[in-house]
Amino acid sequence: MHDAMGQVLAKLKQTRPLIHHLTNYVTANDSANMTLAIGASPVMASEIQEVEEMAGHAAALVLNIGTLNAQTVEAMVVAGKAAAARKIPVVFDPVGVGATAYRTAVAERIIREVSPSVIRGNMAEIKILSGIRTEVKGVDSVADETDAAAVAGRLAKELNCVVAVTGKVDIITDGSQLTRLDNGHVMLTRVTGTGCMTSSLVGSCCAVSDCFSGAVTGIAVMGIAGEIAHQRLAAGEGTGTFRIHLFDAVSTMDDATIRRYIRLI
Amino acid sequence: MHDAMGQVLAKLKQTRPLIHHLTNYVTANDSANMTLAIGASPVMASEIQEVEEMAGHAAALVLNIGTLNAQTVEAMVVAGKAAAARKIPVVFDPVGVGATAYRTAVAERIIREVSPSVIRGNMAEIKILSGIRTEVKGVDSVADETDAAAVAGRLAKELNCVVAVTGKVDIITDGSQLTRLDNGHVMLTRVTGTGCMTSSLVGSCCAVSDCFSGAVTGIAVMGIAGEIAHQRLAAGEGTGTFRIHLFDAVSTMDDATIRRYIRLI
Amino acid sequence: MHDAMGQVLAKLKQTRPLIHHLTNYVTANDSANMTLAIGASPVMASEIQEVEEMAGHAAALVLNIGTLNAQTVEAMVVAGKAAAARKIPVVFDPVGVGATAYRTAVAERIIREVSPSVIRGNMAEIKILSGIRTEVKGVDSVADETDAAAVAGRLAKELNCVVAVTGKVDIITDGSQLTRLDNGHVMLTRVTGTGCMTSSLVGSCCAVSDCFSGAVTGIAVMGIAGEIAHQRLAAGEGTGTFRIHLFDAVSTMDDATIRRYIRLI
Numbered sequence: 001m002h003d004a005m006g007q008v009l010a011k012l013k014q015t016r017p018l019i020h021h022l023t024n025y026v027t028a029n030d031s032a033n034m035t036l037a038i039g040a041s042p043v044m045a046s047e048i049q050e051v052e053e054m055a056g057h058a059a060a061l062v063l064n065i066g067t068l069n070a071q072t073v074e075a076m077v078v079a080g081k082a083a084a085a086r087k088i089p090v091v092f093d094p095v096g097v098g099a100t101a102y103r104t105a106v107a108e109r110i111i112r113e114v115s116p117s118v119i120r121g122n123m124a125e126i127k128i129l130s131g132i133r134t135e136v137k138g139v140d141s142v143a144d145e146t147d148a149a150a151v152a153g154r155l156a157k158e159l160n161c162v163v164a165v166t167g168k169v170d171i172i173t174d175g176s177q178l179t180r181l182d183n184g185h186v187m188l189t190r191v192t193g194t195g196c197m198t199s200s201l202v203g204s205c206c207a208v209s210d211c212f213s214g215a216v217t218g219i220a221v222m223g224i225a226g227e228i229a230h231q232r233l234a235a236g237e238g239t240g241t242f243r244i245h246l247f248d249a250v251s252t253m254d255d256a257t258i259r260r261y262i263r264l265i
Numbered sequence: 266m267h268d269a270m271g272q273v274l275a276k277l278k279q280t281r282p283l284i285h286h287l288t289n290y291v292t293a294n295d296s297a298n299m300t301l302a303i304g305a306s307p308v309m310a311s312e313i314q315e316v317e318e319m320a321g322h323a324a325a326l327v328l329n330i331g332t333l334n335a336q337t338v339e340a341m342v343v344a345g346k347a348a349a350a351r352k353i354p355v356v357f358d359p360v361g362v363g364a365t366a367y368r369t370a371v372a373e374r375i376i377r378e379v380s381p382s383v384i385r386g387n388m389a390e391i392k393i394l395s396g397i398r399t400e401v402k403g404v405d406s407v408a409d410e411t412d413a414a415a416v417a418g419r420l421a422k423e424l425n426c427v428v429a430v431t432g433k434v435d436i437i438t439d440g441s442q443l444t445r446l447d448n449g450h451v452m453l454t455r456v457t458g459t460g461c462m463t464s465s466l467v468g469s470c471c472a473v474s475d476c477f478s479g480a481v482t483g484i485a486v487m488g489i490a491g492e493i494a495h496q497r498l499a500a501g502e503g504t505g506t507f508r509i510h511l512f513d514a515v516s517t518m519d520d521a522t523i524r525r526y527i528r529l530i
Numbered sequence: 531m532h533d534a535m536g537q538v539l540a541k542l543k544q545t546r547p548l549i550h551h552l553t554n555y556v557t558a559n560d561s562a563n564m565t566l567a568i569g570a571s572p573v574m575a576s577e578i579q580e581v582e583e584m585a586g587h588a589a590a591l592v593l594n595i596g597t598l599n600a601q602t603v604e605a606m607v608v609a610g611k612a613a614a615a616r617k618i619p620v621v622f623d624p625v626g627v628g629a630t631a632y633r634t635a636v637a638e639r640i641i642r643e644v645s646p647s648v649i650r651g652n653m654a655e656i657k658i659l660s661g662i663r664t665e666v667k668g669v670d671s672v673a674d675e676t677d678a679a680a681v682a683g684r685l686a687k688e689l690n691c692v693v694a695v696t697g698k699v700d701i702i703t704d705g706s707q708l709t710r711l712d713n714g715h716v717m718l719t720r721v722t723g724t725g726c727m728t729s730s731l732v733g734s735c736c737a738v739s740d741c742f743s744g745a746v747t748g749i750a751v752m753g754i755a756g757e758i759a760h761q762r763l764a765a766g767e768g769t770g771t772f773r774i775h776l777f778d779a780v781s782t783m784d785d786a787t788i789r790r791y792i793r794l795i
Contacts (some may be wrong), residue, residue, distance in 0.1 A: 024291040025555040026297055026309045028597075032556055032722035037769050042722065043626065044556045047599040050630035067293075069312040069336075071599075092548065096308065099322065100315035190516065192297035192307065232766065236497065239302050240512025247770025249722065290564055291574050298579065334577040334601075363574065364587060365580035455781065457562035457572060504567050505777025525786040 005217045005262070006255030008209045012039035017059030017207035019200065020083075022076045024095070025064030027193030031062070031200040037251035038221060040204035046072055051079035059207035060088055062118070062199055065106055066095040073106050079116030089206035089214070092116035098128035103199040110143045111159060113114045117211045119155070120164040120199050120219075123148055130155045149178060164215045166198060169265070170223065172215045182263040183223025186228045187251050191243045201250070224261040225249035269401045271520030273474045277304035282324030282472035284465065285348075287311045287341045289331030289360070292458030296327070296465040302516035303486060305368045306500070311337055314345035324472035325353055327464055328379070330371055331360040338371050345379030349351070354471035354479070357381035358464040363393035375426060382476045384420070385429040385464050385484075388413055395420045414443060429480045431463060435488065438466070444481050447528040448488025450495045456508045463487045468527035489526040490514035533745045535792070536785030538739045542569035546736035547589030549612075549730065554575045554596030554625070557723030561592070561730040567750060570734035575734035576602055581609035589737035590618055592729055593646070595636055596625040598789045603636050610644030619736035619744070622646035623729040628658035647741045649685070650694040650729050650749075653678055660685045679708060679779060694745045696728060699795070700753065702745045709746050712793040713753025715760045721773045728752045731780070754791040755779035 019035050021028070021044050030045055045054040048071065056063055061083040061159035065075045083090045092114070097107040107129065110116070118130065126206040130151050148171050156163040157175035165171040170181040188194045201221050206214030229245030285308050288296055293309055300307035312320040313336065320326055326348040328341045348355045356366045357379070362372040372394065375381070384394065395416050413436050421428040422440035430436045435446040466486050471479030494510030537686055538693045549565050551574045553560070565572035575584040578601065585591055591613040593606045596648040622644070627637040637659065640646070650658065660681050678701050686693040687705035695701040700711040718724045733753050736744030759775030 024309070026293045028556045029559060033769065033773070036720050036722055043629070044554070044597050045626070045630070045633075046597060047632065049600065050632040053630040053632070067309050069309060070314065096310070100310070102318070103310075131279040139423060189526040190301050191786060192294060192301055209509070236513065236517065238510040238513035238516030239298065240516070242772055243298070243512070244509055244770040245436065247773070248766065248768035251768030251770070252766065287573070291558045294559060332574050332576060361575070364573070367577065367580040367583070367585040368575075384701070434690065455566050457559060457566055501778065501780035501782065503781030504563065505774040505781070508563070508777070509774055 004080035004209065004213045005220060005258050008213065008217045009039065009253065009255065012204060015208060017039050017204070018043055018057055019062060019203050019207060020045065020055050020058035020079065021058050021062045022051065022072060022079055023062060023196065026066055027196040030193045030197050033247055034197040034250060035204055037199045037247050038201055038204050040207060045133060046075050048075040048078055051075045052082040055079045055082040056086065058083065058088060060147055060203045061090045062093065062203040063090065064093040064095055064178040064196055064199060066101065066196060068103065076110060077113050080110065084115060089117040089203065089211050090114055090122055091118045091120060091199050091203040091206060093196060094119065094121050094125050094129060097125050098134065104128065116161055118162040118164060118202055118206060118215050120166065120186065120202055120215065122195065123165055123167050126152055126155060126163060126165050149173065153178065162211045162215050164202065164219060166195060166219060169217050172212065173218060175210045177212055179265045181220055181223055182265045183220060183227060183261060184251050185226040187230055187239065187242050188226040190239050194222065220258065220262055221253055224258065225253065229259060267476045267493065268473065268495060270523050273470050273482045274304065274518065274520065276493065277474040278470060280302045280473060283305050283308055283322055283326050284327060285310065285320050285323035285344065286327045286465065287316065287337060287344055288327060288329035291331055295458045295462050298512055299462040299515060300465045300469055302512050303469050305472060311340050313340040313343055317347040319434065320344045320347040323348065323353060323453045325466040325468040325470050326355045327433050328355065328375060329358040329360055329461055330368065330466060331461060333368065333371055341375060342378050345375065349380055354382040354467040354476050355379055356464050356471060358461060359384065359390050359394060361388050362390045366407060366413060369393065375429040381426055382469055383427040383429060383471060383480050385431065385467055387460065387479065388430055388432050388508065391417055391420060391428060392432050396412065414438065416442065427476045427480050429467065429477065429484060431460060431484060435484050437477065437484060439477045442477055445530045446488055447530045448485060448486055448492060448526060450491040452495055452507050453491040459487065474480055485523065485527055486515055486518055489520065489523065492526060534739065534743045535750060535788050537692065538735050538743065538747045539569065539783065541738040542734060545738060546571050548573055548587055548639055549592060549733045549737060550575065550585050550588035550609065550782065551592045551730065552602060553592060553594035553726065557726040558594055560723045560727050563777055564727040564780060565730045567736055567777050568731055568734050570737060576605050578605040578608055580603060580604045582612040585609045586611040588613070588618060590733040591747050592623065592733040593620065593640060594623040594625055594726055594729060595633065596726060598636055606640060609644050610640060614645055619647040619733065619741050620644055621648045621650060621729050621733040623673065623695045623726060624649065624651050624655050624659060627655050628664065634658065639786055646691055648692040648694060648732055648736060648745050650696065650745065651734055652725065653697050656682055656685060656695050660731060679703065682706065688763065690747050691743045694732065694749055696749060700749050702742065702749060703777060704742045707742055710795045711750055711753055712795045713750060713757060713791060715756040717760055717769065717772050718756040720769050724752065737745055750788065750792055751783055754788065755783065757791060
């Protein structure tokens with residue numbers, strides 16, 4: 001798996017694949033900059049009249065419902081179907097699913113009509129999608145992580161996709177293969193959009209590899225970046241500088257860094 | 266008041282209240298990161314089909330009309346009424362009111378239909394809401410600050426809310442109590458969204474205290490952060506680094522820092 | 531030309547002109563902060579009911595179709611006509627034109643109905659607007675730069691405006707005058723929105739000078755900032771810190787810095 005990760009990063013820098021996003025207005029800038037940092041090229045078009053054609057240029061599509069609205073949901077479905085028809089990977093980030101009935105209905109519709117290749121969320125979001133009742137407070141997870149692997153595995157088999165659960169320990173599974181990652185740092189939870197950025201990294205990696213390896217690589221890169229970002233903090237620095245270090249770490253990440261930091265468990 | 270501020274910060278970190286925002290797309294990321302920096306948890310849902318339910322999870326609501334549009338205004342009113350019905354604090358940031366007739370009408374409608382708990386604006390915005398003719402150029406204030414306390418006090422009494430006027434000297438009043446703060450730095454006017462971020466800090470603080478103390482604490486935290494951010498600038502650094510320091514300073518702020526810097530006048 | 535640039539910067543800081551933007555949600559924050567960094571004052575109103583009145587306060591208008599949608603396009607046309615009627619400069623950034631038929635139709639409509647004073651794009655975008663078939667992949671240019679000056683010059687004459695092509699070498703022409711700038715750094719292509727930010731700098735400069743000098747100054751400031759931002763990078767730093775240095779460099783730029791770095795060819 002280490003070898004695969006280094007190859008994914010190298011291939012991204014060679015090919016600079018176009019990653020089409022329909023995402024939220026809170027973290028769109030961060031997602032675009034993370035996509036560039038890892039070596040891919042972002043485009044954020046979301047007008048329904050152009051999303052099908054734009055998805056036709058892309059090597060992967062990222063759908064994120066952080067600030068969903070009725071119009072963009074329609075555009076997500078159109079873009080998602082176009083991507084699926086072209087057999088390019090679709091990464092779905094069901095931000096805050098469960099927090100409102102509308103959000104849950106939209107997430108279920110996207111899954112049903114688009115059949116995403118990868119679903120990346122926190123444990124609460126993945127539990128909701130699995131039909132398990134859990135407490136959701138806004139867009140951040142409060143679910144406990146027991147049985148996480150079993151829940152993720154069942155959902156992956158049911159939907160025939162990769163399910164990635166990010167949290168203290170990350171779990172990535174396609175229903176048969178399963179990888180656990182023990183990278184990351186708690187400060188990642190004190191910066192908005194680190195989940196969204198991870199989905200963009202996953203989308204970028206899936207554009208140049210199979211979706212299981214792509215999800216593992218994207219999530220590993222963010223976890224390692226979180227550790228490096230924290231290590232480099234000086235006295236008096238906090239979440240502002242940490243966030244800048246994240247972009248620095250991803251944009252300078254290479255095979256040697258991954259080998260040094262990666263903790264597969 | 267110093268004691269109250271330290272307690273507000275401590276309580277935020279303990280309870281991490283959810284702060285629902287309907288805000289503008291220019292500074293939404295900054296508002297979310299400031300909310301996290303002070304210890305609360307942001308959510309930015311703005312689709313009318315879900316705002317009532319989302320407001321039902323929140324401990325405070327922030328309404329900001331920076332990039333208002335007709336759809337979001339309706340959602341703001343729905344969310345605001347839901348918040349008022351649950352008696353959670355509603356902080357209203359009337360960005361640029363007076364710059365256009367539409368913006369003024371929207372601000373007046375929100376005040377009438379939502380009855381915000383706190384209105385935070387610059388002097389020009391507060392004067393417009395008080396029915397005083399003043400020059401408004403875009404979203405930044407050009408009004409002079411004479412009679413500020415009297416204008417703010419009258420408006421607070423009339424609307425039965427806390428009125429906070431930020432500027433060179435900040436004024437916070439509920440019509441009977443009044444606090445003046447002499448913290449801050451002129452560089453805060455050279456970064457976009459410092460007003461919006463302040464409203465997010467106020468919303469966060471009001472979630473765990475009475476609205477007068479919450480407004481004073483949120484505004485004090487931003488003012489002090491501005492001073493620390495400026496002090497830490499090195500040669501060749503400008504508004505980019507200053508802005509990052511703001512987040513660092515808020516995320517590391519504690520009772521001792523407030524006591525050292527606060528200037529109540 | 532060097533003298534003119536220093537004067538433009540000085541005049542901006544004296545007058546702080548209001549720059550009205552209708553722009554995309556990905557880079558709106560960066561555009562606002564760049565506008566402030568160079569000394570102007572941004573406003574981002576995009577609701578159709580208020581754009582005409584807001585444009586009436588402004589000293590320049592920037593239209594950017596990065597995340598265009600049907601509603602905002604109508605507002606862009608209204609704002610653009612209001613600006614043209616008041617004879618204030620309109621800078622048009624045709625982000626990603628050619629990537630979809632809808633985007634191309636919108637760009638052509640804006641040019642036809644608004645008659646922008648300045649069009650700033652990369653070579654692929656300018657070629658598309660000139661009716662030359664070229665490969666467009668997302669919003670980043672893959673066109674080669676041969677004949678750039680001839681293409682830009684013809685378009686400038688045809689549309690009676692300034693055409694600015696940014697790339698490895700920047701070309702600014704009004705059809706008779708032509709300036710080439712050899713400033714900049716390749717890392718500018720690894721941060722999202724550097725093109726959008728350049729358009730905001732151009733809009734700011736055009737508010738206080740003729741459009742040809744304004745375009746040259748705005749583009750020179752961004753190119754020089756890119757060089758300074760790269761020089762100041764330390765070991766382990768990447769695109770995150772580079773981006774912050776950009777804002778630092780623009781906000782501290784002065785006549786002496788421009789004279790030291792500028793490379794007109």
